[in-house]
Amino acid sequence: MIREKIRKEVSLDKTIVERLKIQALEDGRSLKNYLEKILADKANEDFEITEVYKKMMDEMLEKREKGELKFISEEEFRASIKRK
Structure with a gap:
């Protein structure tokens, strides 16, 4: 199985x-x-x-099945946290 790898730059002290x-x-x-x-x-x-x-997680899945969770789109979320 090939895993997706992510490159990250890390800055370390020379001694370390x-x-x-x-x-x-x-x-x-x-x-x-x-x-x-x-x-x-x-x-x-x-x-x-x-x-x-x-x-x-089981409780969250049960709530989702019962329709008790409200989801919003990313666009709606971004609009709700945007500074005015």
Whole structure:
């Protein structure tokens, strides 16, 4: 499966970059690959769908089925938050 990737520019202190280069070499990786790995690991380590979240989503889906939710278009939303 091919994943869509997004490029982001990050500015880091020179000392931090040097430390990360050393850690990347110790791990047998390029700096770029090492940064991608540690960021992906960090993003995935704490991610867990809790029971509270599941309950909230179930309630929202039930409200949607019953027609109790009111949706507006993006255009309507932008108009409602536009400064006067």
